[in-house]
Amino acid sequence: MDLSKILTPGMKGVFYGRHSTHKQTMETQRRSAYDLAEKYQCTIVEEILDEGVSSRKKDREGYKRLIAAAYEKKFDFVIIYSHSRIARIPEEHDLIRATMHILDIPIIESETESLYDFGDTIFRAIKDGIAKYELDKIRINTKNAIETLAKNGRWTGGRAPFGYQYTSKKEGGTEKFDIVEAEIELVKKVFELYKNHHGFSSIARQLPENSYRGKAWTKDRVKNIITNPFYAGYIAIRRKHEKKHNALKDRSEWIMKKSPLIPAVLTIEEWEYCWNLYKTKNERKIPPKHFKTSFLLTGLLKCQNCNGGLIGKDQRTTSNQGKVYGKKVYLCKSCNYKIDADDAHQTVLKVFRSYQGVDTEKLISAVQEKVETEISNIKKSIEDLKVSWQTEKRKLQLCDIEIEKAFKRKEEKEPHIKILIITKDRILNKVHQIERWIEEKEAKIKFLEEVQKNENLIRDHLKQFQAPVSSCNEDMRALFLYLFEEIMVNKKGHLQCKLRFNLDDK
C-alpha cells in the first residue's frame, strides 16, 4: 500500500512494540518499523515498549504512556509491527485505537506496510456519545480485527498444540503444522477414552508416564486437548479466560476458523460430540461419576407418587461374621419410597432385551427421526424470534428518527433526549439479546444435524446394542441413558419405561 498520503516527509512517529519472549522478535519488529519510517522520510522520535505477558504491570505502563503521549501531541503517527502485537489484551487495544482515532493519529502497520484502519463504525460510535453503544461497536470491531488474524489459519503465536510441530514462514519456506507421530497417537487415545466416558483425571492416569513432552499428564493437559478444536483442523482464538486458570470462555466468544494447514485427527462432528460431552458434564447436568455408578438406572427413575427422582443407595451392612444384611435400593428422596435395586435392574434389562430384536438400521432411523422433530421445533421457535426481532428493529428505527428530530430542534440539554437515548439503549439490548438467542438456537440445530443425526456417531452410541446383556457396566449404562427417556415407578413398584425413540412400530 502506498502510504505517501498519510506519511509525509518530516512527520514524527512513535514506535510501539510489544515484547514477546524472544528478544530477536523485538529486533525484527523494530527494524521493520525504522525501515518503513525511513522510506517515507519520517523519523521515529520515541519508542514505547511493553514487556511480555509475564509482567502484567509493566504491560499496562507502556500503553498508558502511549495514550498520554498522544494527548500531548508528541507524535503524528504510531508505527507498530503488526496488529497482532497490540491485540493481546483486547481492552487495552480498544482504548489505543479509540484514542488514536479521536486524536486523528494514524496507526501504521510495518509488516504489511498499511494503515491500520478501524473503519467507519468506530468513528460514528464515538461521535454518538452514548457510552454503552460506543463500547458495543468497538467490541464488534475488535472482534473483526482479530478474526482477520485467525483467517486462513494464521497461527497467532506460541507453541503448536501437543501432537504437532509448527514451522513458521520465517524459519523456512511455507508455514505448516507437522504431525509428531508419537504424540498424535496419544492424542487419539485421549479422544477415544473420552468418548467412552472416561474423565480427565482417569485419562491422565492411563497414559504412559511423562509422555507429555517429557512431563507428567495432568487433568488440565487432557482437558486442553479435548476442548481444542485444533485437532479437528480448526484454529480457535479467544477460547480461554485471561485471568482464570485454564477456564474456557463461552463458545459464542470464540472465533473458530477452519485451517488448511492442520492435518486433523478427528472430524469436526466427532469433536463437537466430545465438546458436548464436556459441556453437559461441566454444567453439572451429568455428575462426574454418572456413568461409573453401579446403579444402572440413576437419573432415569422417576417416582409417580411425587414426581421426584430416585437415587441409588447401598443399604447393605456386613456383620462381624461376614453375613450381609439389607440390600441395594433406589430411594425417592422426597417421599422415601424405595424399590429393590437388583429387581429393578432385572426388570429393565428384560425390557431392554425385548428391544434387542429391533434391527440396528431401523433403530438408527428412529433416532434420526427424533432428532429431525427436535430440529423442526427449534426452527419454529427461531421463526418466532425473528418476528420479535423485526418488531424491535422497527422500534429502534422510530427511536432513531425521534433522536434525530430532537437534535435538529437543538434540544441537547432537554431531558427528552436523554429519555430517548436510554430507550434506544434498552431496545438495542433487547435486539442483541434476541440475536444471541437465535445464534444459540442455530448452533443447537447445527449440533443436532452434524452430531446427533450423524449416522456414524449414532452407531457408536449403539455399538453395545446387540451385545449380550451381562451386568451393570459403564457401556451398558451409557446405552441405557441414550435409549431411555425416563422410567416411571408407580406405587406398586411397577416400572414403566419410556424410550427416547419410537421403536414400537418398527
Ligand SMILES: [Zn+2]
Ligand atoms: Zn416420591
